[in-house]
Amino acid sequence: MSALEARITRGDLENDKPLPPERDLMEEFGTSRTVVREAISALANRGLIELRPRFRPIVRKPDYGTLINATGTIVRYLLNEPSGVQNLYQSRVFIERGLVRDAALNATKEHISDLKAALLANSNAIMNSEEFFQTDIDFHGVLYRISGNPVFPAMHKGFTSWLSPNWARMRRSIERNETVYFAHKEIYDAILERDPARAEAALIEHLRVAWGFVEETF
Amino acid sequence: MSALEARITRGDLENDKPLPPERDLMEEFGTSRTVVREAISALANRGLIELRPRFRPIVRKPDYGTLINATGTIVRYLLNEPSGVQNLYQSRVFIERGLVRDAALNATKEHISDLKAALLANSNAIMNSEEFFQTDIDFHGVLYRISGNPVFPAMHKGFTSWLSPNWARMRRSIERNETVYFAHKEIYDAILERDPARAEAALIEHLRVAWGFVEETF
DNA sequence: CAGTCAACTTGGTCGAACCAAAAATCTGTA
DNA sequence: TACAGATTTTTGGTTCGACCAAGTTGACTG
Numbered sequence: 001m002s003a004l005e006a007r008i009t010r011g012d013l014e015n016d017k018p019l020p021p022e023r024d025l026m027e028e029f030g031t032s033r034t035v036v037r038e039a040i041s042a043l044a045n046r047g048l049i050e051l052r053p054r055f056r057p058i059v060r061k062p063d064y065g066t067l068i069n070a071t072g073t074i075v076r077y078l079l080n081e082p083s084g085v086q087n088l089y090q091s092r093v094f095i096e097r098g099l100v101r102d103a104a105l106n107a108t109k110e111h112i113s114d115l116k117a118a119l120l121a122n123s124n125a126i127m128n129s130e131e132f133f134q135t136d137i138d139f140h141g142v143l144y145r146i147s148g149n150p151v152f153p154a155m156h157k158g159f160t161s162w163l164s165p166n167w168a169r170m171r172r173s174i175e176r177n178e179t180v181y182f183a184h185k186e187i188y189d190a191i192l193e194r195d196p197a198r199a200e201a202a203l204i205e206h207l208r209v210a211w212g213f214v215e216e217t218f
Numbered sequence: 219m220s221a222l223e224a225r226i227t228r229g230d231l232e233n234d235k236p237l238p239p240e241r242d243l244m245e246e247f248g249t250s251r252t253v254v255r256e257a258i259s260a261l262a263n264r265g266l267i268e269l270r271p272r273f274r275p276i277v278r279k280p281d282y283g284t285l286i287n288a289t290g291t292i293v294r295y296l297l298n299e300p301s302g303v304q305n306l307y308q309s310r311v312f313i314e315r316g317l318v319r320d321a322a323l324n325a326t327k328e329h330i331s332d333l334k335a336a337l338l339a340n341s342n343a344i345m346n347s348e349e350f351f352q353t354d355i356d357f358h359g360v361l362y363r364i365s366g367n368p369v370f371p372a373m374h375k376g377f378t379s380w381l382s383p384n385w386a387r388m389r390r391s392i393e394r395n396e397t398v399y400f401a402h403k404e405i406y407d408a409i410l411e412r413d414p415a416r417a418e419a420a421l422i423e424h425l426r427v428a429w430g431f432v433e434e435t436f
Numbered sequence: 437c438a439g440t441c442a443a444c445t446t447g448g449t450c451g452a453a454c455c456a457a458a459a460a461t462c463t464g465t466a
Numbered sequence: 467t468a469c470a471g472a473t474t475t476t477t478g479g480t481t482c483g484a485c486c487a488a489g490t491t492g493a494c495t496g
Contacts, residue, residue, distance in 0.1 A: 021477060032450045034252065037478090041256050045263035046291050054457050054478060062292045071289055073264050074280045091369045098316045151309045239446060250481045255447085272447060272488050 018056035019049065046070055064154030068161075075162050085166055092159045093207045095152070096143060100187055100203045101196040103146045111146045112192060118142045119188050122181050129172040132180075139184050170213050179209065236274035237267065264288055282372030286379070293380050303384055310377045311425045317361045317370065318405055318421045319414040329364045330410060336360045337406050340399050347390040350398075357402050388431050397427065 020028070025036045044051040047066035050058040060066060078084045103111065118139040125131040137160050144156035183206035190199035238246070243254045262269040265284035268276040278284060296302045321329065336357040343349040355378050362374035401424035408417035 023477075034449060034451090038256065038259055038448095042259055042263050045260050048292070048295075056458090056477080062295050064296065067289055067292050067296070070264075070292060071285055074266070074285050074288060077266075077280050078282065078285070087367050087369050090367050094316055094320075094365070094367075098312055102312075147312070149305050149308050149312075151305050241446075252480065252482090269447095274446075274489095 017059055019059060021056070064150050065157060068154050068158040071158070072161070075158070079162065085163070088159070088162060089207075089211060092163070093204065095155060095159075096140065096203055096207065097200050099143045099147060099152065100191065100199040103143060104191045104194055104196040104199040107146050107191055111142075114142050114145070115139075115188055115191065119181075119184055122184055126177045126181055127174060129174075129177060132177045133167075133172075136180060136184075166214055171216070176213060180206070183209065235277055237277060239274070282368050283375060286372050286376040289376070290379070293376070297380065303381070306377070306380060307425075307429060310381070311422065313370070313373060313377075314358065314361060314421055314425065315418050317365060318409065318417040321361060321364045322409045322412050322414040322417040325364050325409055329360075332360050332363070333357075333406055333409065337399075337402055340402055344392060344395045344399055347392075347395060350395045351385075351390075354398060354402075384432055389434070394431060398424070401427065 019025070019040070022033055022036050022040070026033045029036070040049060040057055041051070043049040044057065046062075047070040048060060048062055050060050052058075075088070079088060103115075107115070118135065118141075122132070122135040122139050125135045140160075141153065141156050144152040183202065186202040187199055187206065190196075190202050237243070237258070240251055240254050240258070244251045247254065258267060258275055259269070261267040262275065264280075265288040266278060266280055268278050270276075293306070297306060321333075325333070336353065336359075340350070340353040340357050343353045358378075359371065359374050362370040401420065404420040405417055405424065408414075408420050
């Protein structure tokens with residue numbers, strides 16, 4: 001049963017390597033194949049194993065990303081509840097407010113440089129809404145990375161994948177891209193000037209406006 | 219397979235009610251019991267179903283708390299990795315910094331009253347380290363509730379359950395309880411005075427000191 | 437009417453079997 | 467010998483039937 005889980009978490013099964021065949025495992029644990037399969041599917045649901053049909057299960061050392069993946073199903077359900085989207089979006093705003101404040105206070109030259117590059121890519125994509133969407137995500141992604149804590153990039157991945165369905169419905173236009181770009185620039189400038197309050201204010205305004213764009217399509 | 223999941227998320231299976239027997243489900247979906255069982259265990263692993271041995275599975279409408287429960291296994295693994303605990307604790311500090319800032323800015327009279335009550339309970343428990351531990355958690359819990367966003371209390375539950383193993387090892391004493399209490403009071407006072415910067419500073423110092431208490435026992 | 441015990445229900449496990457696709461092996465040709 | 471194709475073996479996915487033990491139900495008894 002969960003002895004299998006132990007074998008994985010203990011690490012005596014290497015990462016990215018296929019699991020032993022089910023028939024070997026049932027012999028090793030002295031149990032039936034039914035039990036082995038249930039254990040495997042349980043581990044797969046928790047993200048410790050990657051399961052492709054007809055292929056040997058692959059051991060995945062869990063990282064903060066698998067955490068996000070594992071929660072996907074439930075989050076998607078919660079988003080369908082009253083104010084589910086709002087609660088999540090509000091959480092995102094909360095996080096990013098803290099992130100930009102910290103960025104303004106602590107960002108290194110490299111971080112600033114990354115941010116500038118993301119901003120440039122953002123600017124270059126204004127005419128192409130498809131591409132702009134991605135550079136938009138990337139710009140915010142840099143903010144999450146500046147924290148230096150791997151938890152935050154994972155959260156960013158979660159936010160984007162969970163909220164993008166709503167986001168994707170948004171009507172796009174070059175003017176809106178420009179609006180977003182200038183908002184990003186304002187955030188960048190505030191960080192450059194080491195002004196956390198201004199950075200936070202700029203971010204709040206940015207996400208408020210963006211939320212308005214999304215809401216408009218209900 | 220996932221048609222079962224649909225039946226639950228669609229809500230035509232009531233919350234807190236037992237699932238139909240496996241043998242009925244296999245008839246309903248025209249599949250074997252093995253498949254039904256795998257589907258059920260999959261849902262259980264995601265927290266949509268509560269599974270007690272020998273009892274009928276109980277449908278659980280997922281909330282933000284089940285999200286935390288579902289991630290427990292993976293988080294516990296991540297905590298065993300290098301700087302896993304540090305990453306999580308740092309995330310907690312980050313969140314609470316934002317929370318106390320917002321509390322200082324937006325807390326209502328009721329919130330302040332709740333906080334005051336939590337502080338009082340904290341004070342009353344100084345002589346009893348066991349009880350103090352709980353009131354300590356509760357005090358921070360109020361901070362999470364003030365946000366008004368159900369995501370945050372769930373995060374609080376996660377932080378406490380994930381970090382408490384480390385926390386529990388901490389050597390306790392009345393002096394330390396007093397130190398913690400005064401730190402809480404400082405945070406409370408700053409919120410009362412609507413001073414976000416001071417509240418944040420007090421919280422940072424508080425959690426820095428507390429971390430030191432924990433680290434001391436490595 | 438309450439308590440008890442037997443019969444039924446139901447989740448947990450097992451074993452055997454079959455299928456299809458992947459992996460490994462073999463074979464024949466160049 | 468080397469390589470491509472055919473063949474065999476392995477292996478995951480699924481089904482069926484059976485058994486056990488614990489929970490549930492209900493009838494029977496005092």
